[in-house]
Amino acid sequence: MPAGTGAAPGRRRPTVADVAREAGVSVATAGRALGNYGRVRDDLREQVQAAAQRLGYSPNAVARSMRSGGTRSIGFVGADISNPYFATAMRGICDVAREQGYEPILANSDDRLEVERAAVSVLLDKQVEGIVVAPTSVTDVAHLERAKELGVPIVLLDRHTGALEADSVVIDNEAAAYQAVAHLLGLGHRRVGLLACVDPAEGPELVTRTGTGRLSVRGAARPSIDRIRGYLAAVDDHRATSSAELIQYTPLSDAAQAQRRAEALLTQPQPPTAVFATDNVTTQGLFMAARRRGLAIPEDVSLVGFDDLDWTTLVDPPLTVVAQSPLDMGRAAAARLFERIKGDDRPAERIVLPTELVVRSSTAEHSHGVRAHSG
């Protein structure tokens, strides 16, 4: 028999029609037997399945999607998959998707709005059934609105926005930052620095002094902004030093730049005795800057970082950090997405996952600092 498992590359895939012919039944019956829908006599079913086996038939998911509308694909749009935060979140999304029999399509936005827009557009054209997105902008959400209009549910990861009626999976960034900074202030530090992950051009405009002399931060609920807000609130509540010189800004995903900004922060005339970094890149930059400047941690300067990557316990001293779980966040986002895909139409929900301040050895009492303010 010449037909069979020959290895001609690019051979046309057998179709239901081929199987039907081989089994001597109609296309409809073959379809029913293979697709497990409708009713087929048992002997015929086996006959069809045997024929399918012989021909090495497997269904064409594209044709199936075309007919039935469902692609069993979802999309994930994040800034950068090589960032451990997104990589781990993606892992969580993949796991849940696989349980549901779905495959995720990945797109990097590099935190650029036009790239994100294009990515979402392509995903919609590919008829994904839902999208998890860590949005670049929390104001410019027309492309996400369009997805919703087309009936494609959106779940926001890491960032929440009031501009879009969509589920989101976030942490309480303000509270987490507040807790971290309050920890430092509780140790007696009065000059606490901040290394924030915001475009440097944008930063100084965001933080302004109000009429009452306090610093405040404008802007929508991006994680870094909320973390700045938490920092300012803690400093304010504890009547610690509030000064623009204690704040440095650095763009996302630029470790070298983060380190330079950190060095600037640490080497000013009246340097902070403790610093809080708002994400894993700035944390790394901060640690390296302290190292390079020969500062002893925590004797010369206390450090609190963000994200509990595994290297934080490998360094000396182990770092005090705010820990979140991107794996759980990815899982939760995907789980919520599948509820929506299955037709859940409750009002949009904001799912807030817990963070934990993990106190290690990079923070200590400020020995020669101002005494706690007397009442």
Next chain:
Amino acid sequence: MPAGTGAAPGRRRPTVADVAREAGVSVATAGRALGNYGRVRDDLREQVQAAAQRLGYSPNAVARSMRSGGTRSIGFVGADISNPYFATAMRGICDVAREQGYEPILANSDDRLEVERAAVSVLLDKQVEGIVVAPTSVTDVAHLERAKELGVPIVLLDRHTGALEADSVVIDNEAAAYQAVAHLLGLGHRRVGLLACVDPAEGPELVTRTGTGRLSVRGAARPSIDRIRGYLAAVDDHRATSSAELIQYTPLSDAAQAQRRAEALLTQPQPPTAVFATDNVTTQGLFMAARRRGLAIPEDVSLVGFDDLDWTTLVDPPLTVVAQSPLDMGRAAAARLFERIKGDDRPAERIVLPTELVVRSSTAEHSHGVRAHSG
């Protein structure tokens, strides 16, 4: 005008037929105007495009794929996207794919063959045009063979196999390991330990003593096996101590287990004075084990790790490592894949990317060791 940008969620997407009706032309003409094929009169083209704009038309990629056969999707199957190696490789793949107008679909295999098989099968059903895979097995490749038969090119990442005629992007694992171990031996170490990433049940069976009294490793060209081979060759060439007690095995992606094995290695009666770890997980376990046991690096024990993750320069002392570039490997794999997709049918090629031994401060001369063997 009631029709327009109403926000009824789940509204049917407009099709070419809708646009044609709106523009008052035939479906064929609308298709030509929108798809930029065939010839259309300029005024009609503009008319159609205006109608499309009005209706918010965008093409259904599934239907397009169905008709034309190309899905503009590729697949990537790796053990675990949350592993920095795979995450970075995926980034490289994504970048090249985007340049080509393709989207990658991601699947984790967890290094389990049956999961990998299922993933490849689903990808094929989804009609991906090519697959990059970091295969779990280098012998059981029937599922990859099937892809090739269907005309879907395969590029192997990280692992090469003679069992399949397919391009591969790898590093020279044996040479890299040899270089690392030779570096240690050159520093005067005679008892060099190995922490290898192989299933512990499998490990002892792989490494056996030959008739000439040498240790040798069986098995196909998996990275860890080749690295063991490089280790053995270096030890052998330099007539250093070759002993089963100097080798410990640990399964993939289990940092805790890796640490335990590393401690066992370091605390035996006659411990090694230097250790080589074969991948990033074992490197981390090794470092932590040395730390926990209070061993000074490099005074008490020299360490060489694998993979230059950013934490290797954050720890004290900075680690000597074998560096590879998963980003470049991902890029190269994707680039090769697209050549294949475009019809390149040259014989399969093995693309070997360079590695670099980055000497930092975790390795030093063995001070009180045995003198170099006299001739």
Next chain:
DNA sequence: ACGGCCGGTGAGAACGTTCTCTCACTCCGC
């Protein structure tokens, strides 16, 4: 015994796009 019901089958439509084929019309040269 006959009508209706039901399990089981086949023919064919439908999904939305691309592509082939046909045909009408225009313009040019002879």
Next chain:
DNA sequence: GCGGAGTGAGAGAACGTTCTCACCGGCCGT
């Protein structure tokens, strides 16, 4: 003025699957 070439539009097929519908036979109830 007429034929041929060339341009551009429309009708319809095709991709592979699922689903609707019609049909056919047997069985049951009356």
